[in-house]
Amino acid sequence: MGARMAGEKILLVEDNPVNRRLAVFLLRSQGYQVLEAATAQEAFAILASEGPHLIVMDIQLPGMDGLEATKKLKEQPGTAHIPVLAVTSYAMKGDREKALAAGCAGYITKPIDKNTFIQEVAALLGNKSRI
Ligand code: MN
Numbered sequence: 001m002g003a004r005m006a007g008e009k010i011l012l013v014e015d016n017p018v019n020r021r022l023a024v025f026l027l028r029s030q031g032y033q034v035l036e037a038a039t040a041q042e043a044f045a046i047l048a049s050e051g052p053h054l055i056v057m058d059i060q061l062p063g064m065d066g067l068e069a070t071k072k073l074k075e076q077p078g079t080a081h082i083p084v085l086a087v088t089s090y091a092m093k094g095d096r097e098k099a100l101a102a103g104c105a106g107y108i109t110k111p112i113d114k115n116t117f118i119q120e121v122a123a124l125l126g127n128k129s130r131i
Contacts, residue, residue: 007032008054013038015061032121084099084104105124
């Protein structure tokens, strides 16, 4: 994991503390720096001063949901370029399409499969220069 030693910065938006702790653990185990937000509003506050390389966005959030938050981020020049990986707990037909339509670059379902999660994150970070 030498290429990861620089520790790309990832903003994790997840309201469930147990899920958040697991995702933080997995991301830090890969050498990433992790910023944590429990709501879209917290995420926007962090993004006012931080420029993460990737946002991992839970779709089911209290208040503004992850799809609406992603649409907002994609409308703003300061954050439009940051890839968003959507995470959802119910894989309903059409959810993937909704996430992609909102501007998400990738989509995974809960419960998080450790390997899929890490692979998706690495793929989106590797692709970021082409977005
Ligand atoms: Mn949630």
